[in-house]
Amino acid sequence: MKKSILLLVLAGIFYSCMKDLPTELAFENYTFSSIDEDGGNWKPVLVENxxxxxxxxxxxxDSDSYQAELAELKEILSQASEADKQAVHRWTNNPVVRWNEIALELIAKYNLIPGPNEDGTYTLPNPANPAGPPAFPFAHPPYASRALAYLSVAQFDGMITAWHYKFTFDREAPYLVDESIPHEFAPNPLPSYPSDGAVVAAASVAVLKAMFPLEAEYLENLEQDHLQALMLSGEHVKSDVDAGVIIGKEIAAVALQRASSDGMKNAQTPKSVSDSLENAAFERFGWKWENLEVPRRPVGLTPLFGQVTMWNVPNVEATRPPVPPAPNSPEYLEDVRLLEEYAANRTVERRRIANFWQDGLGTYTPPGHWNDFANRFIVKYKLNTLRSARTLAYMNMAIMDAGISCWDAKYYYHYPRPIQLIEGFETIAGTPNFPSYTSGHSAFSAAGAEVLAYIFPQEANQVREWAEEAAISRVYGGIHWTFDAYVGTNQGINVAQYSIDKAKIDGAD
Incomplete structure (x- = not known):
């Protein structure tokens, strides 16, 4: 991996065909490439089966109660406005993608560093007082990876449950029962009870309300809009939707119970704990990272994120990378030479790469970037809602695990950034307030790419090229050493394999 990255860097052949990505994909509903009738037998993540x-x-x-529901549906359809009909197509028949995009929108909105107080001190966002100031949450990359993981896992388990009951009860959709009912979506022979869309809506809203509490009303309005669209599509009567809501809420409750005890609430530490990690690293290795941002926050970003419960990796030691090069060692000095060369030759292409992968404040972060890629592949290959949820669940579990592994390394080794050790060195990508080794962009991206390569083997070369480009972009930006990038890439690959191994035995392949 090291040799591969350095060759690509020196050749300057990185490119990207995707820029200025919108949050919402413009895609029509489609006929699924598969139905996966046995999907109810797949292995969930949070529940037993x-x-x-x-x-x-x-x-x-043919019951009176169902016929009454059909009559109610016809009445609703007769009163539907043009705006109602447009809403049906906005949600499409793959709401897994739409709710993921809503999550990306919220991550970007809340990815803002809390500003300093007048006296120079900082007040951290507080979930007990989400309105702040400052507002909760600060949706930085570790927070984003966790929000996306819980969202996607809840959706996946909900879809398995929905599939189990769909093919157990095998109730036809209203438009098939009564030909006078119009059908707005592409034909997919899925039983209607329970509504998979309602499962997605209810589970997504519950998880996202917990992650972004100030957005509760906004999310609840979206949920009602979506549930209404499910009926207006002609695919569901009210009992289909109600059953889906029950599943979604219960699955989300299980996910949030796990979240309540995964250790994230302790990830942002007081200064005394942060200082102890710094001192421990100095005693082990003889170096420590210093925060050179302006204005300077007293504590680095989530020093104990490396202790948050992982999804599929047994422990952080299993994927902790080796000790980085000691300052003034031959490998370190070679890296200094490379970074000084890049700084002296910041070409248009290198700047473009650094900027494209920056994913900084006000964006959906590196984990969000890979969700956007995944959504595009889901639509391209016409995955059904079950397989869409599976894709995002395994990818986001791998990305979160990679972030945990990366943050463990950051605060275990506490390695200084180039701006701290190279005299007169300047960055073009800001000054992050956490240690250098390993690169978060590299670990997040490699993990996401490996899962996507497993699920979409036709795209394997492309996603791995993107992951390497994401990794080297941080070197071009001047905020990482090259060994941060290539070791972080290997770290992400190693972490992702644990999720891929789980996926291989979940019954879907």
């Missing part, structure tokens, strides 16, 4: 959450059996389509 697809039957772990119980719902009642639906009424038969």
């Amino acid at each position: 697809g039957a772990a959450i119980e719902i009642s059996a639906p009424s038969p389509v």
Whole structure:
């Protein structure tokens, strides 16, 4: 990996065909490439199996109660406005992508560093007082990776549960029961009970409200809009939607119970704990990172994120990288030479790469960038909602695990950044307030790329090229050593393999 990255760097052949990515994809509903009738037997992440959450059996389509629901649906359809019809197509028949995009939008909105107080001190965002100031959360990359992981895992387990009951009860969609009911989506022969879209909506809203509490009303309005669209599509009656909501809420409750005890609440430490980590590293290695940002925050970003519970890696020691080069060692001095060369030759292409992958404040962060890629592949290959949720779940678990592994290394080794050790060195990508080794961009990106390469083997070369470009972009920006990048890339690959190994035995392949 080291040789590969350095050859690409020296050749200057990196490129990217994707720029200025919008948050919302413009795609029409489509016919799924597969239905996965056995999807209810796949192995979930949070619950034991697809039957772990119980719902009642639906009424038969020839029953009086179902016929009453059809009449109610026809009345709703007769009163639908043009705006209502547009909403149906805005949600599409793959709401997994749409709710993921909503999460990316919120991450970008809340990815803002809390400013200093008048006296120069900092007040941290507080979930007990989300309105602040400052507002909670600060959706930095570790926070974003966690929010996306819990969202996607809840969606995936919810979809397995929905599939279990769909093919257990096998109730036809309203437009098939009554030909007078219009159908707005592409034909997909999925049973209607429970509504998979309602599962996605309810689970997504519950998780995102917990992660972004100030957005509760906004999210609840989106949920109602989505649930209404599910009926207006002609694919569901109210009991389909109600059953899906039950599943979504219960799955989200299980996910949030895990989140409540995963250690994230302790990740942002007081200064005394941060100082102890710094001192421990200095005693081990004889170096320590110093925060050179202006204005300077007293504590680095989430020093104990490396102690948050991982999804598929047994412990952080399993993926902790080796000791970085000691300052003034031959490998270190070679890296200084490379960084000084890049600084003296900041070409238009290198600046473009550094800027494209910056994913800084006000963006959806590096984890969000890979979710955007995943969404595009999901649509390109016409995945159904179950497989879409599976893709995002395994990718985001791997990305979060990679972030945890990376942050463990950052604060275990506490390695200084180039701006601290190279006299007169300047960056073009800001000054992060956490240690250098390893690169978060590299670890997040490599983990995301490996999972996408597993699920979309046709795209393997492309996503791995993107991951290497993301890694070297931080070197071009002047904020990382090259060994931060290539070791971080290997770290992300190693971490992702644990999620891929789980995916290989979940029943989907």
